[in-house]
Amino acid sequence: MIIAVWRCRMASSAEVPSPQVAIDAGGRSSSGRRFLILTEEYGQFIAESRERWGNELPLPYEEFAEPYNELRNELLDDCRGLGTTLLGIGDGQIVMSGRNMDVEQVNTMNALRLGRGPAEA
Amino acid sequence: MSEPVVVAGLGILGVPPLPDVGVLDRHIAVLDTVAAHHRRLVSEGVSAYQLAARNQGPAADSLHAFMTSRDGALPQAEDLAGRFTAAAGGLRVTRSVIVWVGGVLAGAAVAAGVAVVVAPQFLPRLTAMARRLVLHLRGVMSRMGRMLKLLLRSPRTRRIDKVAGRLHDEWRASRLLSDGTYEPRLKTTTDKAWARRHGTDQVDIANTRYDDLPPDWQKENRDSATVAVNAVDRARRNGVDLRSPDFMEDASEHVHDMWLQRNNDWAPPEQRLKYGDLSEVEKEKDRVVVREALDVLAPKPGSNRGGLG
Numbered sequence: 507m508i509i510a511v512w513r514c515r516m517a518s519s520a521e522v523p524s525p526q527v528a529i530d531a532g533g534r535s536s537s538g539r540r541f542l543i544l545t546e547e548y549g550q551f552i553a554e555s556r557e558r559w560g561n562e563l564p565l566p567y568e569e570f571a572e573p574y575n576e577l578r579n580e581l582l583d584d585c586r587g588l589g590t591t592l593l594g595i596g597d598g599q600i601v602m603s604g605r606n607m608d609v610e611q612v613n614t615m616n617a618l619r620l621g622r623g624p625a626e627a
Numbered sequence: 628m629s630e631p632v633v634v635a636g637l638g639i640l641g642v643p644p645l646p647d648v649g650v651l652d653r654h655i656a657v658l659d660t661v662a663a664h665h666r667r668l669v670s671e672g673v674s675a676y677q678l679a680a681r682n683q684g685p686a687a688d689s690l691h692a693f694m695t696s697r698d699g700a701l702p703q704a705e706d707l708a709g710r711f712t713a714a715a716g717g718l719r720v721t722r723s724v725i726v727w728v729g730g731v732l733a734g735a736a737v738a739a740g741v742a743v744v745v746a747p748q749f750l751p752r753l754t755a756m757a758r759r760l761v762l763h764l765r766g767v768m769s770r771m772g773r774m775l776k777l778l779l780r781s782p783r784t785r786r787i788d789k790v791a792g793r794l795h796d797e798w799r800a801s802r803l804l805s806d807g808t809y810e811p812r813l814k815t816t817t818d819k820a821w822a823r824r825h826g827t828d829q830v831d832i833a834n835t836r837y838d839d840l841p842p843d844w845q846k847e848n849r850d851s852a853t854v855a856v857n858a859v860d861r862a863r864r865n866g867v868d869l870r871s872p873d874f875m876e877d878a879s880e881h882v883h884d885m886w887l888q889r890n891n892d893w894a895p896p897e898q899r900l901k902y903g904d905l906s907e908v909e910k911e912k913d914r915v916v917v918r919e920a921l922d923v924l925a926p927k928p929g930s931n932r933g934g935l936g
């Protein structure tokens with residue numbers, strides 16, 4: 507569902523480029539939901555992998571085991587960071603989509619109150 | 628390695644048996660699976676992103692940056708896929724070396740068992756060879772350990788190191804001599820590991836590359852670089868124009884404030900001021916840090932140094 511496509515008027519300066527703005531709240535919402543599903547699947551997968559990986563060191567040589575262990579912890583931390591990023595994208599898309607729809611609803615109500623149809627607003 | 632004849636032979640040679648590679652195999656399998664999952668995540672992330680592709684405008688641009696910029700979700704997933712793959716590769720090489728050394732040691736162990744009975748004069752040579760092999764194996768383990776340490780650095784850490792390295796190079800540029808070396812600047816390091824490796828606790832910081840400095844002499848540039856990289860990342864996430872003079876001044880002020888927090892004890896009076904009250908020369912020292920952080924993120928056209936690859 508595309509809610510609106512319009513060209514923003516920015517200040518009153520002719521030199522300022524006016525960016526094209528298009529709002530597709532439905533697309534945003536689907537995208538957000540898909541990201542949230544990906545986030546959940548990813549979180550589950552990383553938790554399972556961490557379990558399969560275990561804490562057992564693959565070799566008893568400290569010159570290898572120490573950096574390997576450090577790398578394992580760092581990679582798992584980075585995976586957690588990626589999970590947070592994905593969650594942020596999903597949440598952000600859904601919040602944005604909700605705002606887009608709320609604004610459109612308010613615009614429609616205002617237009618109706620003024621006695622004009624939404625198409626004229 | 629667990630056959631009785633081999634175990635007995637290794638005992639004669641005074642060499643411990645090598646570890647079983649079963650755990651190593653399990654770790655390789657996990658690393659491969661996780662790497663593949665991250666590669667899949669990249670393509671699924673692109674598909675999810677495309678569902679909102681009809682949106683245009685500042686909000687959509689901001690999401691695009693959050694997805695695709697160097698520390699965005701997609702490059703993060705790609706980087707993780709690469710590091711998991713490289714770690715699995717490192718374990719595979721290690722496994723091959725252990726299997727190879729194990730095979731040679733097993734042969735030597737059997738030979739030792741025979742030598743005890745028929746030719747005891749060969750035992751010292753066999754023992755020396757076995758010990759050399761074990762030493763060689765430990766050397767390989769140490770090199771693999773160093774290789775794994777390289778994989779520790781995330782893209783953000785690599786950017787910070789790059790900025791810190793450039794700040795160090797800018798500082799020493801004024802000391803460059805006609806023979807290509809730098810006017811020496813000797814300092815004492817408190818880093819015991821560095822001192823052990825170099826046989827001295829004295830470091831000529833002007834003639835040492837940033838990467839080769841001991842951590843205590845990397846610290847100041849690293850801290851400043853961290854502040855600047857974080858400021859750039861934060862601003863980028865908030866859709867701030869990174870090339871605007873306002874951003875440059877705000878970020879430079881933050882770099883200065885944080886520097887003063889770290890160095891307030893010894894900072895000279897002309898530097899112990901609010902950013903707005905500093906002289907232009909002093910302000911420029913903070914702007915250089917922000918400029919490098921920006922340049923590493925997105926190199927200016929014509930810059931021969933390039934951004935992070």
